[in-house]
Structures are given as C-alpha cells and as structure tokens.
Amino acid sequence: MAQVIYLNGGFVSKEDAKISVYDHGFLYGDGIFEGIRVYNGNIFKCKEHLDRLYDSAKSIMLEIPLTFGEMQDVLVETIRRNELRDGYIRLVVSRGPGDLGLDPRRSPKANVIIIVEQLAIYPEEAYVNGLRTVSVSTRRNVPDALNPKIKSLNYLNNILVKIQANLAGVGEAIMLNSQGYVAEGSSDNIFIVKRGVVFTPPCYCGALEGITRAAIIELCGKLGYKLKEEPFTLHDVYVADEVFFTGTAAEVIAVREVDARTIGEGKAGPITTSLLREFRKLVQVDGVKVYE
Numbered sequence: 001m002a003q004v005i006y007l008n009g010g011f012v013s014k015e016d017a018k019i020s021v022y023d024h025g026f027l028y029g030d031g032i033f034e035g036i037r038v039y040n041g042n043i044f045k046c047k048e049h050l051d052r053l054y055d056s057a058k059s060i061m062l063e064i065p066l067t068f069g070e071m072q073d074v075l076v077e078t079i080r081r082n083e084l085r086d087g088y089i090r091l092v093v094s095r096g097p098g099d100l101g102l103d104p105r106r107s108p109k110a111n112v113i114i115i116v117e118q119l120a121i122y123p124e125e126a127y128v129n130g131l132r133t134v135s136v137s138t139r140r141n142v143p144d145a146l147n148p149k150i151k152s153l154n155y156l157n158n159i160l161v162k163i164q165a166n167l168a169g170v171g172e173a174i175m176l177n178s179q180g181y182v183a184e185g186s187s188d189n190i191f192i193v194k195r196g197v198v199f200t201p202p203c204y205c206g207a208l209e210g211i212t213r214a215a216i217i218e219l220c221g222k223l224g225y226k227l228k229e230e231p232f233t234l235h236d237v238y239v240a241d242e243v244f245f246t247g248t249a250a251e252v253i254a255v256r257e258v259d260a261r262t263i264g265e266g267k268a269g270p271i272t273t274s275l276l277r278e279f280r281k282l283v284q285v286d287g288v289k290v291y292e
C-alpha cells in the first residue's frame with residue numbers, strides 16, 4: 001500500500017507532496033507541529049494533541065484553516081487511507097508561502113500537512129537496559145524569548161542539543177535552563193525517582209507540556225506513587241535511584257548513565273518499568289477510534 005500524505009485538503013503521494021520554497025516554515029521556522037501516535041487503531045490523546053496545536057497557533061497568531069473537528073476528521077482519514085493501525089503522525093501547520101520578508105501578513109494561507117508512518121525509535125533492549133546520556137552546554141529557550149510551551153517549527157535549540165548528544169556518542173541529552181535547573185531532553189520530558197518519590201521539572205523550568213508527561217503524572221497517581229513537580233539540578237539526577245524520559249515517540253525510556261555516573265542499578269528501575277508497563281496498557285485502549 002503506497003503512502004499518502006494529506007496536503008491542504010487533498011491526498012497526494014510522497015513524491016507529489018511539495019510546497020513552495022517561499023513557505024515561511026522553511027524560510028524562518030514559522031509554524032507549529034505535533035507528533036502523535038496511533039496504537040491499535042486509536043489516536044492516543046488526540047484531543048490533548050490538538051488542544052496543544054491550537055494553543056500554539058493562537059500564541060503565534062497563526063490561523064489554522066480547519067476547525068478542531070475538521071482537523072480530527074482529516075487525521076482519521078489520513079490514517080485510514082494509509083491503512084495504519086500502529087504508527088506515528090506528524091501534523092505540521094506552517095505560516096505558508098509569503099515573500100522574503102519576515103512579515104506574516106504576507107503569508108495569508110497556511111500550509112497543513114499530515115504525514116503518517118511506521119515508527120520504532122529505540123530497540124526493545126533499550127527499554128530494559130536504559131540509555132546512556134550526557135548533559136549539554138546548550139540551554140533551553142527562555143520563556144520570555146521563544147516560549148518552550150509553543151511547539152513551534154523552530155527546533156534549532158533542540159537540534160543543537162542533539163548535535164552535542166551525537167558528538168558524545170549517546171542517544172539523548174539533558175538540557176538545563178538558564179538558571180541551571182534541569183529542563184528536559186532534546187525532545188523528551190525528564191523524570192527522576194528518589195526514595196520512591198517521582199519528580200519532574202515544572203513547565204516553567206523550560207519543559208514542553210508533554211502529553212506523555214501528563215499521562216505519566218496521572219499514572220503515578222493511579223499506581224500510588226508520590227509525584228512532585230519541582231525544580232531539580234544535575235546533582236539530583238546523578239544521585240537519583242531512577243531516571244527516565246517520556247515522549248510520544250520514546251514512550252517511557254530509562255536512563256542508565258548520566259555524565260559517566262551510573263544511575264541506580266544501571267538499568268531500568270522498578271518504578272520506570274511499572275510505569276512503562278501501565279503506559280503500554282493505557283495506549284491500547286485510550287484514544288479516538290480510527291476504524292469502525
């Protein structure tokens with residue numbers, strides 16, 4: 001079955017899915033996006049992802065040419081046409097074609113693109129043994145510049161982190177904010193566990209309001225784990241019993257090493273493992289149904 005891509009109201013092949021070089025998403029990173037998962041034919045946390053998309057759009061004054069309901073319908077239709085039951089959805093709304101100036105008033109028509117694909121980012125072994133990671137010198141965007149709550153197409157901050165991770169030969173990195181508190185990974189939220197208590201940085205520390213993060217906070221409540229949203233430092237990460245990242249693509253992935261310090265037993269700890277297990281149960285049943 002050939003992959004089809006939603007592009008501004010129609011469905012086209014990957015080869016025909018083309019937009020203008022004058023698109024301000026391309027020229028300036030002017031636009032927003034979402035990464036969403038389909039599990040077992042259900043769009044996981046569809047409403048939450050679309051809420052975040054429309055909030056990002058409002059914040060940057062970008063008019064999405066579809067209503068919330070229409071957007072959900074085209075998501076469903078794109079997945080159906082690709083006959084996908086499990087996979088990843090990339091939903092992009094760019095400012096659209098304009099001239100070479102910055103002024104968004106010259107880009108009256110946004111581009112809406114939906115790409116769906118199979119996905120597997122980490123091998124199953126990584127969920128058991130955990131990732132090696134480092135902290136990096138690149139700091140998180142500050143909220144009074146480009147607010148990290150906006151899931152914008154401008155990911156250069158995150159890409160610089162990824163480059164540092166690559167240079168260190170590790171798969172993910174830890175980013176601090178300009179005050180030295182832990183913010184998040186290059187594209188994942190971070191959690192630590194100490195003496196049975198789960199901690200994650202509050203979003204004002206520079207974390208994206210991750211949808212997996214919110215699901216894990218809820219699962220902590222269900223499983224009876226005490227959860228605290230409070231700022232912490234790299235020291236707290238080094239001495240944690242468990243460290244893990246959360247994200248749509250990564251799900252819940254343990255960290256076994258940070259800056260050459262072994263975390264806990266050097267593999268996924270018991271709380272990380274039980275949260276991953278419960279999360280994987282939840283995704284099978286939660287979400288908007290794509291197929292009748």
Ligand code: PMP
Pocket residue numbers: 035158184185186187188189207208209210211212213246247248249
């Ligand atoms: N932080 C950043 C910077 C991200 O890009 C993402 C999305 N991959 C996340 C955190 C995790 O968010 P979510 O759980 O909604 O995918």
